[in-house]
Amino acid sequence: MTTPLEARYRRLLRVYPAAYRRAHGPDMLTTMLADAAPNQRRPRLGDAANLVFHGLRLRLLRAPRGGFFDTGWADACALIGPLAALLLLAERVPLLRPHLESNSFSAQAAAWALVAAAALSGLRRIAAVLGWAALLAEAAPLIRLYDSAPVQVIDGLWRPALALTGAVALTGAVARSVWSAFGRRRLATVLVAFAVLDAVAIAGSTSPRDPLPVGGTRYVFSPGDLIGTGGPSGFTIESASGLSLSLMLGAFGLSLVALAVAVLTVPGRIRRRLVVAALPVATVVLLVDRGLAGWAVSNANMGHAIPLVPIQWLALALLPLAVFTAGLWWVRRRDETLRLAALGATIDNSDPAA
Numbered sequence: 001m002t003t004p005l006e007a008r009y010r011r012l013l014r015v016y017p018a019a020y021r022r023a024h025g026p027d028m029l030t031t032m033l034a035d036a037a038p039n040q041r042r043p044r045l046g047d048a049a050n051l052v053f054h055g056l057r058l059r060l061l062r063a064p065r066g067g068f069f070d071t072g073w074a075d076a077c078a079l080i081g082p083l084a085a086l087l088l089l090a091e092r093v094p095l096l097r098p099h100l101e102s103n104s105f106s107a108q109a110a111a112w113a114l115v116a117a118a119a120l121s122g123l124r125r126i127a128a129v130l131g132w133a134a135l136l137a138e139a140a141p142l143i144r145l146y147d148s149a150p151v152q153v154i155d156g157l158w159r160p161a162l163a164l165t166g167a168v169a170l171t172g173a174v175a176r177s178v179w180s181a182f183g184r185r186r187l188a189t190v191l192v193a194f195a196v197l198d199a200v201a202i203a204g205s206t207s208p209r210d211p212l213p214v215g216g217t218r219y220v221f222s223p224g225d226l227i228g229t230g231g232p233s234g235f236t237i238e239s240a241s242g243l244s245l246s247l248m249l250g251a252f253g254l255s256l257v258a259l260a261v262a263v264l265t266v267p268g269r270i271r272r273r274l275v276v277a278a279l280p281v282a283t284v285v286l287l288v289d290r291g292l293a294g295w296a297v298s299n300a301n302m303g304h305a306i307p308l309v310p311i312q313w314l315a316l317a318l319l320p321l322a323v324f325t326a327g328l329w330w331v332r333r334r335d336e337t338l339r340l341a342a343l344g345a346t347i348d349n350s351d352p353a354a
Contacts, residue, residue, distance in 0.1 A: 004041050006033060012048055015055030017278045070333070076273035077173035078181035079266070081131065084166025086194050087114040088138070088159060093198045108159075111137045120191075124174045131167035138163045151299045151305050154288055161320065165277055181270075186262045192260040200252045204237030204245075204297070219245040254337030272334060280320035286317060 002010075009032050013025050032047065092109035118127035138160045142153045143325035167213065179187055204221075209262075221237045237252065239245040264271065299306050308316075 004224060005036055007112075008043055009033070012051045013042060013055075015052050015059070017055075017058055020058055021316070033265060072269040072273055074173060074176040074276065075181035076270045077169040078176040078178045079270065080179050080274065080277050081127065081166050081170035082116055082119040083190075083263070084162050084169065085112045085119065085131070085134070086190075088112045088134075088162060088166070089116060090194055090201065091159070093201045108134065108137050115166070119178060122177060122179075124170070124177070128167070128170040128174055131163075131170040135160060135163040135167045146307070148305060150305050151296045152302045152307070154292060154296075157288060157316070158281055158285050161281045164280060169277065170178040180268070186265070189258055189262045191255055193262070196251050196255040198257075200237065200255075204239060206246050221249055267334065268338075272331050276331055278322065279323045279327050281286055283323045284316065285319040287319060291315065352353075 006029065009029055013021055013028065032043070063174045089109055089112040091276060092106050092112070111130065115127055115130045115134050118124075118130055142160065173181075182190075219239050219242050235249055237245065239248065252335070263274070266274070292308075294314070295306065295308070
């Protein structure tokens with residue numbers, strides 16, 4: 001006869017995946033019942049919390065045929081970490097020319113350059129440690145600046161979000177080389193594309209010391225020109241010659257195409273995980289651009305800084321996490337669907353006589 005305690009333990013065990021319950025459920029139930037006190041009718045609070053925590057962890061962070069860092073996630077993390085470092089380095093590159101002229105250097109750019117170099121050199125554990133240090137380098141200036149310029153800090157919140165994604169990926173990929181996961185030819189294409197993008201960004205950037213050409217004409221391209229906003233942009237490519245600007249834009253565009261093709265032609269199991277890893281950063285960008293637009297306008301119109309209220313901070317923290325969790329679930333379901341489809345195709349194509 002089933003006792004009330006056993007029935008309650010069985011209900012708690014339903015938090016675990018069915019396959020895990022079939023393999024370990026009876027042993028777990030026997031152990032918990034043997035550890036129970038005489039006449040105990042309910043699970044201890046600590047035991048119940050432990051069961052729920054580990055059951056949810058298995059459901060959310062495990063693929064159907066492996067752990068969270070299975071082959072698909074290990075390969076994806078081996079690519080996400082260096083890509084995040086290269087993106088954050090490239091975002092700082094247009095600032096290097098004026099910074100070098102003033103004998104100073106961006107600590108964030110240096111940090112991400114070291115992270116990328118370590119990851120590409122196979123020093124994966126060092127790259128993971130450096131990734132967390134670079135995350136601190138991104139976050140520390142924003143924390144110091146928040147009280148005086150909250151809008152500027154929130155506008156740049158995507159950088160620590162991407163840095164956190166890269167640091168987590170580097171930590172999860174310590175056993176996987178980016179060269180073997182991504183392929184040497186594809187990774188070489190990515191590195192050349194980033195090198196060209198960085199070179200164009202440096203050549204097309206200006207510093208306050210740059211004199212205007214004769215006649216006072218300078219040719220400027222802003223990404224806002226492509227969408228017809230006509231407004232100022234944080235990134236521009238400038239030149240004293242129209243031909244030079246056209247050549248730089250051509251090289252810039254070809255490099256973007258090559259980079260996109262190299263990343264989007266990875267196997268589907270990796271590509272799906274790349275999309276999921278990018279979702280939290282995209283969510284932060286969308287929240288700041290759309291959800292906090294009114295707050296930014298209020299800051300601009302008031303004579304003093306207006307900090308975010310707790311509910312806004314909660315949205316910035318929890319919504320990206322919720323979107324990422326939903327992405328994990330989608331990847332698991334998609335992988336399982338494809339696995340079952342492949343299994344069915346194998347059965348259909350097998351010899352009936354066999």
